[in-house]
Amino acid sequence: RVWCVRADDAEAATAWTPATGRDAGVTVAVLTGHDPRRSAAVRDAIVEGLRDGSIAAPAHRARTPFVALVGGGPGDPDLITVRGRRLLAEADVVIADRLGPRDLLDELPPHVEVIDAAKIPYGRFMAQEAINNALIEHAKRGRSVVRLKGGDPFVFGRGMEEAQALAAEGIACTVVPGISSSISVPGAAGIPVTHRGVAHEFTVVSGHVAPDDPRSLVDWASLAKLTGTLVILMGVDKIGKIADALIAHGKNPDTPLALVQEGTMAAQRRVDATLATVAETVRAQEVRPPAVIVIGDVVTEGPDRPVDRHGDGTPPSRG
Structure with missing residues (x-):
């Protein structure tokens, strides 16, 4: 009745240790029965998800609010950058374009406020001044704000207009480049x-x-x-x-x-x-x-x- 971990033969072992990984102060430990390779694969998937933002795990400690102009790429949600997806997972407010990766909005927690800034040709649209004002208003309320844009923020995306409007109010922003269409x-x-x-x-x-x-x-x-x-x-x-x-x-x-x-x-x-x-x-x-x-x-x-x-x-x- 001695517990024995057998690294050479999992089936012959009487005890199994979890596959562990760490990211930003979070420790992940995974056990999947008697299959250490599957445990390692699941661990790797979870840690990678924490790193790229596809798995949202917001910290309860105090954090500094931010404003980010995020280039979402051409539309396929897999083509947003790792940094863009991570910031999206940490946002309190998301102001989203029609051409951004809108499928990612469905993955946001219920508390996140999503503002539709769609600009449909010859159809409904949110005026640029209104978008600028929304960025400024939410930033001044101490919220983390992501302006999710299609493609790259500075390629026909009016990203600089938004950055200038924020700067005029003394609000700094982070620009996350995106894959241009x-x-x-x-x-x-x-x-x-x-x-x-x-x-x-x-x-x-x-x-x-x-x-x-x-x-x-x-x-x-x-x-x-x-x-x-x-x-x-x-x-x-x-x-x-x-x-x-x-x-x-x-x-x-x-x-x-x-x-x-x-x-x-x-x-x-x-x-x-x-x-x-x-x-x-x-x-x-x-x-x-x-x-x-x-x-x-x-x-x-x-x-x-x-x-x-x-x-x-x-x-x-x-x-």
Whole structure:
């Protein structure tokens, strides 16, 4: 009746020690019967979850409130950074964009206040001034606030406007970079934005203002002369005018083009066209925002088989 831990033979042992791990003052001990390898695997999963924020374990001790502008990536919840997910798990208030990883909001504890800052094209939206005021108000109340944005906070995300509004009130904020849809969405559809011997540069442009609009800050004539890849965000409804402008300034009408709708999400689809045919293709295929537009020879350089985004053998749809 001697208790004996057998490291060489778990079945022959009469006692078993837990697999233990530590993170930020938390000790995790796991026992799974007579299977030490499973114990270690479960321990590792729990410790990793504590570190990346996927397992929320808020401390009851006093902590310093914070404001964080978090880039949530292109939409797939697995593509948020580890730091962004950890801060999200520690938040009291989350002000979330429509294009952020909204599935993560379902994992938040019941006490977390979620404010919808959706900006739907030609639909409902929360004015930028109202977003700024909400950040300031909750920060001054001593709450931990996360501004959850799609992509990266400083890539067409108005993150600097929010940081400036906070700074004007004496409130510091942390900026957590995110994976921009300008590179991640083409990649998820099997399109490299650069490729050896094809494109040595890529340019990211906002397409929310048409080329003939006096508010446009884009030099479309110069862009038409570039030989690299052109990536356009927020340009689905203006793509006809954009294509016309590029062609008028010398771009080959047969330049290949791809539109990737709902990139990295379950509903992702890719629609291919050329500069000359894209306007009609968008109408015929009913392409809707959000969609990333890629223009250039890299569009035809993808693998023969569409990229498997989820690692389960199921490729995305291709229009």
